[in-house]
Amino acid sequence: MASLLARLPRGSVWRLSAAMALVPEVAPLDPWVGLGKALSSTSCRTFASGALDEDGRRLPDLIASIPADRIRNFSIVAHIDHGKSTLADRILEMTGALAYPLDKQSSQVLDKLSVERERGITVKAQTATIVHEYGGHAYLLNLVDTPGHVDFSYEVSRSLSACEGCVLLVDATQGIQAQTVSNCLLALEEDLEIVPAVNKIDAPAAEPEECARQIEDVLGLGAEALRVSAKTGEGVAALLNAVVERVPPPRTERDTKPFKALIFDAHHDQFRGVVCLCRVVDGSIKAGDRVASCGTGTELEVLEVGLMCPEPTECERLEGGQIGYVVTGMKNSADFRIGDTLRKSVDVGVEALPGFKPIKSMCFGGIFPAATDEYESLKRAIEKLTLNDSSVVVHRESSQAMGPGFRCGFLGLLHMEVFLQRLEEEHGQSVVSTKPFVPLLVVEADGSREREILSPGDWDEVKWGRTTRVLEPVVLATIVCPNTVVGKVITLCHDHRGTQVDHTALGSQRVMLRYRLPLTELAGDFYDSLKGCSSGYATLEYEEAGHEEADLVKLDVRVNGEVVDSLARVVHRDHAFPVGKAMVSRLKKLLDRQAFELALQAVVGSKVVARETLAALRKDVLAKCYGGDVSRKKKLLKKQKEGKKRLKSLGSVNVPVEVFPQLLK
């Protein structure tokens, strides 16, 4: 459904035209740069809100006339590239939500955020309301999209909790993959009706029977998997019918109970403030009502309510069972959090829906401007990005080596990567980031004191008692890989301190492994190594699995005796030597020689675990100024100058900033 992103004028100006239709207009300063690009007012080709159905009714009127028992709220969950977006496109076409079929040019691929395209994930969810005819009646189907990665599993679970059912889509040429399993588990946790479907049945390599059998055996889903081809449209109508038949209608009290809604997504619009996507549980809401957040207590007036058709289409009211948007003019997205419950200000007694969790950062990273004079512009860029993603926690930080910067908390490792990439691509920032740090817990044996360590700098062993224990977060990882590489995958997991939990055959060719792994072990090259040792076939997904005690040590790097704060790490005791060795030899390779000799040491406590020496620089190039041509020499000097301008200091040594990303790897 990421395909919808570009067609939804998220950050665009909304104007009320004479025909009561919302006309999107491109806003050049839109923080959703990636979305705005493909959008122009002429390229919107949807079933516009001003259009009329056969009976001459406007779409919002038609929707308003559909009773709650003919509403179906569902989402599609699938592993990456199993065809979720294509299926969503097809559904929109078939239900007339899109005026005519999408051609290749305008289809999903072009429209995604570049980070999404590169990584094959959906970062932000989207939602569409469509009308489907079944058995002579108009049914209102709300297709709720989910973000596609475990880092956003909280958002996924919130999106799912806005639904009564989901389509579990599996690629017939790939079979069940790691993300299929984890999504399925999440859906079961939310007690959703699962409609399994096997996709890509038109593909030559498709094995729909085998795939359906896996769905039954491995996932234990009793229902018969439907056969579809999202590409050709085959079976999609039957799938929609199955959604109507199998997914229960929402249970709602529109008239007797006070208004209550679940915020399952929110985004920031430059001109209208935060726009919340809500599932109305009970009651109804209209423009002019005052609403409050159960979580934060923030009170605001509703400026507009509407449906995603899939263009935002204003309507008179949102009622129980419906899914739509609410605009309040709120400026700070942190005021209304995803998962929060919305009530009317007057209904003080309304209880919050269960499941709301405050944001919990799973990893932290230092983010510093590449040049000190870029601090202000980095600050502005981070502010803009966090408007749209309030799950990022931002603190100011000043490092002795890197100067002023930020320490940011993220939902997970990928979340951090995506954030950094967007800083760079959408805001043109060149940053140096530290290796992600997974927060640790320091507890006394008697449980008397508990403290969180958010960065290696917080590590203060001196103050700890003898009974102090350090706990690190662990995850339960699901890995699906071909039989032939299972040995390598197991070795990889063991090298990363994993313990096996499960080992299940998926048919005759593939295996599903489940491992408990320290989250921090996934922060490095684990994913790349996994892809590498399986020729790209292995898939990985993981979920949080609490904390476990670990024998960790702080590894410092000293340059000429001085500790370099930004290079400190916390590693497992057994890894201290190889990691330290690798760090100092990398330092040696990357550092320019100085006028004096440099000692490079990796240290645990007061014990040196590895050392290297970098010889002193003895001479520059004594370039000749030939025939008055100073340009070459000047170019060399200017290059040196540029390098020096971006120097960060490592103790007494100045280091070109370009070196840092590699040092911090």
Place this chain on the structure above:
Amino acid sequence: MLARGALGPAAARGLLLEGTRALRPQRRVGDRRELAARASEGCGANDPAARSAYVHLPFCRRKCFYCDFPVVALGEGATELRAQEPEIYGRYVSTLLREMEHYGGGGKLRTVFFGGGTPSLIPPRHLERVLGRLDDAFGIDWGNAEISMECDPGTFDLQRLVEYRSLGVNRVSVGVQSFDGRLLELCGRSHGEGDVLRALDDVRAAGFDSWSLDLMFGLPHQTAESWAETLEMAVAADPDHVSCYGLQLDDSTPFARWYTEGEGPLPSEPLAADLFRMASRELQGAGYSHYEISNYAREGHECRHNLAYWRDDPFYAFGVGATSSLHGRRVARPKKLSRYEQWVEGEGRKVGFPPPDWSGAPLREDEDEDERLLDLIMLSLRLKSGLRVNGLNERFGRAGRDVERRVLAAVEGHAAEGLVSVSEGGHAIRLTDPEGLLLSNSVISDIFVALDDDEDGE
């Protein structure tokens, strides 16, 4: 000047001086007026402040393995003295003269430098044409001018030198590079030690006002012993001037493909630094002043032409790949001969010789000024006299920028390290010899950084 030919088998030493003529060009007043008129059609490319002219003569018998200068390699036959001369000389000189047609007027030239290539391959009559045209266009201050040319052992004999001298050439720079025959061979030079000794005898016999012996260090397989011996022999040859350039690996050269900086068979970095220190010590001990990072001279024998570069004075330049500096702009001519010829005949003629990549938009004045400042710093710090800090604000301190303070602040640390010496009151700075000179890039780039900061320091 770093490409040399070898003396052919027919090398004749001690040829009779008969047949040499007084070749000093006669001034032709009519020509001059005509040239000046033509020049005014262009954009007045002559700079009245310029008193120096560089002329590039690109021909070599073969290209040395380390050389990436604009050079036209002619093959073995080219050095046969008195043999049939290649036609290309005449054609090239004609192109040179056409380039000069665009200039005229201004003050008389005080220095002329023929560099290459191997200028000593060019027969005297062609050199006469060039000098004649320079004299017509600008005038040459014959009584005081320094007229230098580069000469390579094996490409000239005494008679040839006397002919050059009779044209007005009063300084030669002899590309010896090394007295170690094995090293010469490794560098792709085919003159041997014997050629070198004969050449030096001829140079001394020809009686130039001043002559330079040019050496290179940091060559493959070079040892401290070999360099000590070369320095000793250089001093024994009793030149007025010695150049010592360190080998530099330039990308397009065979050396760059074969070798890595600081790795065998090239000297290690500490050894290369020692070679520089040895030269500084030995040559200064023998009475030569280390007046520029790579140059040593007896008093009064500094190369005035090169000093003009290092003092950032304006100068003309002619020929393939040559760079001029006029009106505060450096203009590099195309490096390929065919492109250069086209340029002289075509676009260059029309637009009055702006840089080949010039878009037509004038440079911003302040940008231009900043570039001049960087040039001045970079060039002055090559010299023993150093950089005069006093007065920089007056010339470059636009918008209240305190250039002087920034320069002094940038070298403060280096002064403590002993790389820079600051004169009393901070009026001037210079790099110390040899340690500061060895790390000149580090120091200069620090000054560049200090000048580049947006805010005016702390």
